[in-house]
Amino acid sequence: ITGDVYFTSGVHEKRFTTSLGCDSTYKLNLIIKENSDTVIRHTACVEYYWDLAKEWYNTTGRRVIRIPNSIGCDSIIELDLLISPVNVAIKKNIANQLEALATSSTYQWLDCDNNYSIISGENKRQFNLIKSGNYAVEVTTTAGCVDTSVCFNYTATGVPTPYSKYEIYPNPTSHLITIKGNIQNLQAVRLFSLQGKLLNEYLFNIEAHSYQLDINQPEGIYMLQVLTDDGVQAFVITKQ
Numbered sequence: 252i253t254g255d256v257y258f259t260s261g262v263h264e265k266r267f268t269t270s271l272g273c274d275s276t277y278k279l280n281l282i283i284k285e286n287s288d289t290v291i292r293h294t295a296c297v298e299y300y301w302d303l304a305k306e307w308y309n310t311t312g313r314r315v316i317r318i319p320n321s322i323g324c325d326s327i328i329e330l331d332l333l334i335s336p337v338n339v340a341i342k343k344n345i346a347n348q349l350e351a352l353a354t355s356s357t358y359q360w361l362d363c364d365n366n367y368s369i370i371s372g373e374n375k376r377q378f379n380l381i382k383s384g385n386y387a388v389e390v391t392t393t394a395g396c397v398d399t400s401v402c403f404n405y406t407a408t409g410v411p412t413p414y415s416k417y418e419i420y421p422n423p424t425s426h427l428i429t430i431k432g433n434i435q436n437l438q439a440v441r442l443f444s445l446q447g448k449l450l451n452e453y454l455f456n457i458e459a460h461s462y463q464l465d466i467n468q469p470e471g472i473y474m475l476q477v478l479t480d481d482g483v484q485a486f487v488i489t490k491q
Contacts, residue, residue: 292331296396301330308332337390337398338445340474342487347380349403351388352472352487359389363402380405401443401476403485417477423489428464428475436479440464442488443474466490 255265263279293299298309304316314330338353351358353376360373363385370378370386378386385402417432430440442451442464450473453464466473468490475486 289326289328290331291328292333294333294335294394296392296394296398297334297336299332299334301332303328304330308334310334335392335394335396336445337392337396338472339388339390339398339400340445340472340487341388341400341403341485343403344377347405349378349380349386349388349405351376351390351400353390353392355393357391359391361387361389361399363387367399401474401485417484419475419477419486419488422486423491424466425491426466428466428488430462430464430477437462438478440478441476442466442468443476445472445474 255263260282263281265277265279267275267277295308298307300307301314303318304314306314308314308330311334312332314332316328317325318328319326337356340352341349342352344350349360358374358376360370360378361367362370367387378388380386383406385404387400387402389397389399391397417430419428419430422428430437438454440453441449442453444450450468466488470490473488473490475488477484477486
């Protein structure tokens with residue numbers, strides 16, 4: 252009626268002169284309702300289901316939705332999500348020691364040959380190998396995420412095993428990995444993510460002394476598991 256625009260709540264008055272020459276007062280009792288903004292911060296290990304959006308997310312990022320709030324205005328809700336996967340890569344430092352690559356975490360080494368039973372007292376990043384067997388490490392991050400590495404095969408005897416004769420190069424690699432050695436003794440080579448997800452499996456049935464694998468994955472660190480007739484060997488591969 253008045254042509255005015257108001258941005259605040261309150262009683263707004265306007266006086267007019269009627270056609271009869273009398274004063275006319277209009278009163279507007281105005282309530283301005285406000286939108287509400289909310290930020291939710293959450294950390295997940297692998298993926299997260301946001302019930303407000305009814306969506307699963309497996310990547311770090313911010314997501315925003317708008318829903319009506321209790322007074323009928325827009326409620327802007329932002330999800331600040333951090334996906335923090337567990338680094339379960341392990342490497343062999345010296346002839347009889349394994350090391351977990353994850354930092355700022357807790358560790359528990361496991362006996363794969365005994366149904367992944369806990370090895371008492373072995374809860375440091377480094378694990379000294381004493382007897383032959385297959386071993387893995389369970390890593391728990393500060394965010395509470397837990398995952399287990401692939402099993403690493405170790406033979407305590409001084410006799411070289413077939414897989415110890417293999418060479419894997421270049422590492423780091425930009426595309427191809429060459430495996431050099433007794434290829435006939437290989438059963439398969441498996442490529443895993445640091446989260447233990449099987450990404451590719453290469454099967455062998457050739458007579459050669461070397462073979463090239465295509466590491467067709469994004470840049471990052473991966474586990475290469477070599478299966479032979481006599482055991483399993485794990486390598487840490489860096490794709491650049």
